[in-house]
Amino acid sequence: KNEVEQSPQNLTAQEGEFITINCSYSVGISALHWLQQHPGGGIVSLFMLSSGKKKHGRLIATINIQEKHSSLHITASHPRDSAVYICAVSQYGGATNKLIFGTGTLLAVQP
């Protein structure tokens, strides 16, 4: 079992829909990261959070430390949001900022 689990693995949505991707983890963390990987392959950091909620444009990330759970929401989804969304955690207590990754969620937004 992975230390970081994401669901769903695949998600197809219609343009304009509200999307939620979930992430659960089983280790102590100092922060949780949401990353986006486009079909071209590059990886971009969307959010890094250790408590509460962050918002950037149509993207919202929340984290519940007690429940060891985070969600990434996309409002008014658009085909350009189609990508793989990866949850990763910075493991607490390590000597460095080591990331442990989830398996990713492949999102396809259809026009």
Added chain:
Amino acid sequence: DTAVSQTPKYLVTQMGNDKSIKCEQNLGHDTMYWYKQDSKKFLKIMFSYNNKELIINETVPNRFSPKSPDKAHLNLHINSLELGDSAVYFCASSQASPGTSILAYEQYFGPGTRLTVT
């Protein structure tokens, strides 16, 4: 300006060869990483360097040898390439330093190097 750059972007080579991938960051970060993304798109850390010092070595075969000539560069040399080494290799950097382990920093990724071993 590219923050984290890698060369080459694509690398096709035969089994048994030795190859290197180069990474450079112009963000002034202290720490650099190498990650491997397998055919199922799963990412896993391989190495991390902080100010030219190796701080993470994650059960990687010793055919893989990272080298950091300065804190802006982290190169990955692979000896005796095997079919299973085929993957996308990502370099990343962050501001993290040992001794501040309670803190986490955002990581910036390079564009990736797709290695194909035939």
